[in-house]
Amino acid sequence: MTYDQLVSWSSYSLRKLENIFHQFLDQSPPTLKIPELITEESYLLIDGLWFGKRYCLMLYRHHKRKLIIHASFVSRERGSLIAKDLKILNNKYRFSGIVSDGGTGIGNGITAVFRNIPHQICMAHLHRDVVNAIGRFPKDRRVKELKKIADHIWLIESKEALIWWKDKLQNWIVKNKDFLTESKHLDTGSWWYIHKGVRKATRILVSLPETSFKFLNHPLMPKTTNELEGTISVLSRKHNIHKGLKRERIKPFLQWFIYFYNRKILSQRKN
Numbered sequence: 145m146t147y148d149q150l151v152s153w154s155s156y157s158l159r160k161l162e163n164i165f166h167q168f169l170d171q172s173p174p175t176l177k178i179p180e181l182i183t184e185e186s187y188l189l190i191d192g193l194w195f196g197k198r199y200c201l202m203l204y205r206h207h208k209r210k211l212i213i214h215a216s217f218v219s220r221e222r223g224s225l226i227a228k229d230l231k232i233l234n235n236k237y238r239f240s241g242i243v244s245d246g247g248t249g250i251g252n253g254i255t256a257v258f259r260n261i262p263h264q265i266c267m268a269h270l271h272r273d274v275v276n277a278i279g280r281f282p283k284d285r286r287v288k289e290l291k292k293i294a295d296h297i298w299l300i301e302s303k304e305a306l307i308w309w310k311d312k313l314q315n316w317i318v319k320n321k322d323f324l325t326e327s328k329h330l331d332t333g334s335w336w337y338i339h340k341g342v343r344k345a346t347r348i349l350v351s352l353p354e355t356s357f358k359f360l361n362h363p364l365m366p367k368t369t370n371e372l373e374g375t376i377s378v379l380s381r382k383h384n385i386h387k388g389l390k391r392e393r394i395k396p397f398l399q400w401f402i403y404f405y406n407r408k409i410l411s412q413r414k415n
Contacts, residue, residue: 146385169396173403176410178211185364188233189372190244191266192221193379198391201379201398202226204233205372210409212375212402213237217395226253234258241358241365245269265355267297268368274348277341286320287342294349303360306353313349375405 151158187207192200200221204214214233218225226249233239234257241262244250246269254263274294278287293313300306317324324343329335337343359365382401389397 166393169393169400172396173400176403176406178213178406178410185240185362186238187365188237188239188242189366189369190226190242190250191369191372191376192218192247193376195383195394202229203372203376204229205375206237207243207366207371210371211406215399215402221247221249223249223252223256226250227256230254230257241362243366243369245369246355262358262362262365264358264365264367266367266369267352267356268370268373270348270352270356271295271297274345277345277348279341286323289316290342290345290349294345297352297356300357301360306357306360310353317346317350 145153147158147161150156150161154161156164189205189207190202192202194200199217199219202216202218202221202225203212205212213236214229216225216229230253239258239261241264242254242258243264243266244254246265251263271294275291278291282288282291293309293316296309296312300309324337324339324346326338327335328338356367359367379398379401383394383398386394386397
């Protein structure tokens with residue numbers, strides 16, 4: 145609810161409500177005891193929510209319990225900062241694998257702390273990058289074929305299907321080699337590839353078998369971080385409603401939201 149709604153609903157003035165909430169946000173939320181996450185297979189989901197270019201809220205969630213088991217504010221997605229969070233988690237929990245986006249910082253942090261567990265790059269992030277590079281509705285026949293190949297990744301549920309898909313992609317690359325290498329030369333002597341977006345999409349798709357199909361060897365591993373992105377979208381909406389908050393109060397506001405979110409999850413499990 146907004147302040148205006150609360151003023152009309154309660155008997156308090158706007159100034160009184162502001163003072164109450166500011167006093168509330170000046171306190172840190174109490175420590176919430178999270179039960180041991182003992183399951184046959186346990187996977188960690190990692191994603192970040194950027195607030196402009198100021199800072200990023202990194203969220204770490206257990207895939208089955210739906211609990212945010214750690215959160216931190218970072219100025220950049222640096223490997224050293226991510227590694228610091230992961231060391232805290234490594235001392236508390238055991239994971240069978242990790243699912244995240246393909247950010248270099250997250251990848252470096254995971255490599256530094258978890259060397260021997262599979263790291264699945266979120267298929268939704270990479271598919272989104274492909275679509276952004278070539279467009280949702282490409283007009284060129286060759287690019288349409290590539291888009292169709294990209295969309296087929298969601299149908300791959302076995303190693304045999306992955307082999308078939310890789311052959312399909314490789315045949316497209318060989319068939320359209322001239323199209324991919326088509327370039328434009330200027331009188332100054334410089335040149336560039338004409339179809340940069342298509343080349344980028346192709347590079348992403350070629351990397352997919354090594355980065356985003358770890359779940360074929362670990363059937364319980366999530367393919368994407370979509371579960372966590374749902375929580376992030378709620379956080380983003382809450383932040384947008386309260387954009388009037390000063391910067392120093394945004395962080396405690398989000399920390400309180402995470403506290404109540406986890407408390408709600410735990411109460412649902414008890415019931």
